[in-house]
Amino acid sequence: MLPDPGRGLRAVDPDDHHVFASLGCAIENMVQAARAFGLRAAPSYAPDARGIQVELEAAPPERTDLFDAIPHRQSTRALYDGRSVPPEHLRLLEAAGNGDGVRMLLFTERQQREDILSYLVAGNSAQMDDAAFVEELKSWIRFGYGDALSTRDGLFSKSSGNPALPGWIGRLIFSQVFTKDGENSKYENQLRSSAGVAVFVSDKDEPAYWAEAGRCCQRFALQATALQLRHAFINQPVEVPAVRGQFASYLGIGGRRPDLVMRFGYGPELPKSLRRPVEDVILRA
Ligand SMILES: Cc1cc2nc3c(=O)[nH]c(=O)nc-3n(C[C@H](O)[C@H](O)[C@H](O)COP(=O)(O)O)c2cc1C
Numbered sequence: 001m002l003p004d005p006g007r008g009l010r011a012v013d014p015d016d017h018h019v020f021a022s023l024g025c026a027i028e029n030m031v032q033a034a035r036a037f038g039l040r041a042a043p044s045y046a047p048d049a050r051g052i053q054v055e056l057e058a059a060p061p062e063r064t065d066l067f068d069a070i071p072h073r074q075s076t077r078a079l080y081d082g083r084s085v086p087p088e089h090l091r092l093l094e095a096a097g098n099g100d101g102v103r104m105l106l107f108t109e110r111q112q113r114e115d116i117l118s119y120l121v122a123g124n125s126a127q128m129d130d131a132a133f134v135e136e137l138k139s140w141i142r143f144g145y146g147d148a149l150s151t152r153d154g155l156f157s158k159s160s161g162n163p164a165l166p167g168w169i170g171r172l173i174f175s176q177v178f179t180k181d182g183e184n185s186k187y188e189n190q191l192r193s194s195a196g197v198a199v200f201v202s203d204k205d206e207p208a209y210w211a212e213a214g215r216c217c218q219r220f221a222l223q224a225t226a227l228q229l230r231h232a233f234i235n236q237p238v239e240v241p242a243v244r245g246q247f248a249s250y251l252g253i254g255g256r257r258p259d260l261v262m263r264f265g266y267g268p269e270l271p272k273s274l275r276r277p278v279e280d281v282i283l284r285a
Helices: 017-036 065-069 087-097 110-128 131-140 145-151 167-177 180-192 207-226 241-251
Strands: 039-046 051-058 102-107 196-202 230-233 257-265
Touching: 017 039, 017 051, 017 065, 017 207, 017 257, 039 207, 065 207, 087 102, 087 196, 087 207, 102 110, 102 207, 110 131, 110 180, 110 196, 110 241, 196 207, 207 230, 207 257, 241 257
Parallel strands: none
Antiparallel strands: 039 051, 102 196, 196 257, 230 257
């Protein structure tokens, strides 16, 4: 599995950290699916190809809850209902989210959510003040059904709980409706409505570990889905280098890099993001 260089996000992800994390997410789906179809998948980072190689061998088929959750999982950028998660379910989430060289930190106390909120607002404010970030984000928003269906990628407005608009109107009014204060207050409400936050921290700041963090995060998200929990990324605290350093000090993780941040809780389902046709993402030699 290889990164698609044409789809890197130069402003928000200049070192391709999220690219490798996203490969890890996809690899974890593949590992769970392979198991269900009677194959044991062993992924490893291939430095020469800058990709992930997956060895497959026959094994007894095993259909896991995580496999069954794959078609139902979605990033749910909505308000949740504030209910907390029972301890036995938190233990299942913990078991899913930890991995080889990656630790997951779980925060469920009200004060911890408020602490994390201050880094979220600091990161989001810095991004909203960065014209290159805002332009990049705008180029990936699919404002209407037409845009969403013709590209089948990006962030569809309806999947973020916003109305669908003709693309030209969306682009025209974007700067009026997408403001720093508005976005910060949306994130405040969303985080305060959540049951908790998971932070994924890998041992080394290298592509192989970024991908492993992605795998852990995907297992966490699938386990959450199997428990009827919703989840959404709130990665602003780890995307702005200056804020990331302060956030790492708060987490007490020494020199390690916090990779990914996800909130979770109980909430509504939103329209799902579309997928590109599988033929578009398969390379043939
Ligand atoms: C590594 C990684 C980082 C992401 N960071 C964010 C983020 O900070 N905020 C956000 O709203 N979505 C983020 N996304 C979510 C994607 O936008 C989302 O996965 C995509 O819209 C597909 O939707 P789905 O998760 O519902 O399948 C991230 C996804 C990946 C794989």
